[in-house]
Amino acid sequence: MHQTSDCAGLSERHRPVGLGLGSDAHSAFCALIDGHRMERRAGTIITLEGEGEGDGNGDGTVYFVLSGWLISSKSTLDGHRQIVDVMLPGDSRDPGSAGGDMSAIEIQALTDTTLAVIEGRDWTRLLDQHPDIGRAVNRAGKAATWRMCERMLRLGKGSAESIIAFTLCELCLRSTDHGLIAGRKFHIPMTQQQLGDLCGLSAVHVCRTLRRLERNGILTVTDHMDIVVDDLDILTEIAEIDPDTLRQEIIPAA
Structure with a gap:
């Protein structure tokens, strides 16, 4: 789907570093990522490095997604x-707690996945030596905070339709090059139970809501979660978003 670059198999869109980096920063980033790769099959719970062995120094371990989908x-x-x-390609996460000896979250592979698992001190050294990479990672962190806050708002104060509509819009924007376009298909490798766990709903509630959106001519959904947006205006109205604004806020700029 995405044109790959020479950096860890990531497309330009999915790298946390924008175009225009100096060759030294580019090479250092690629070398660190490529030197710490691991592959995990769909359904695998990722064993978090160093859990229970922290010394409180806050170094932690960074998990950088190279391919596939994961959930925290x-x-x-x-x-x-x-x-x-x-978590999608280009996302990074340090799941450690403030004390450094426990994981704050569980990470599971939704699909076959490739990760780079990097000791926190090595990641910090890279960002210190190459401020452009640090700024790009900071932008990615802000984008993650924005999308989670928007989702949390609808989870706590919105309807089932609004949280599902927002989540589908978010995942479409983050996982495709074409973005939110009426008539274009996108795929979410999640069961309705998993989508419910993300949206704070039961699988039954998710099923009923998706069927209602289908009956109203807003979406077409197959059993394998291939989704076509049939009425983009109504979907974005339910989600309470402007697609262009949402894209700017949740897709880190290069």
């Missing part, structure tokens, strides 16, 4: 799960 989540003691975010 928290679970209650009785097993109820809330998916906090969906």
Whole structure:
């Protein structure tokens, strides 16, 4: 789908560093990423490096997504799960707690996935030595905060239709080159249960809401979560977004 570059197999769109980097910064970034790759199959719970072994220095470990989809989540003691975010190529996450000896989240591969697992001190050294990369990573962090805040607002104060509509718009914008266009298909490799865990809804509620959106001519959804937006104006009205504005806020600028 995306044209790949010579940097860890990532497209320009999915690298956390924009065009115009100096050759030294570009080479340093690629060398660090390529030197710490690991592959995991769909459904795998990612074993977080160093969990329970921290010394409180806050170095942590950074997980950088090279390919595939992952989810980060928290679970209650009785097993109820809330998916906090969906991680796509180009996203990075340090899941450690402030004390450095526990993970704040669980990370699971939704699809076959390739990650770079980098010790925090090595990642920090890279950002210190190459401020342009640090600024790009900071922009990506702000984009992640924006999308999670928008989703949380609808999860807490919106309707089931609004949170599902927003989440579908968000994932379409983040995972495709064509963006939100009526009549174009996009795929979400999530079950309705997983989509519900992201939206704070039961699988039954997700199913009913998607069917209602289909009956009203807004979406077409297959059993495998291939989705076509049939009425973009109504979908974005339900989601309470402007597509261009949302794209600017959740897709880090180069």
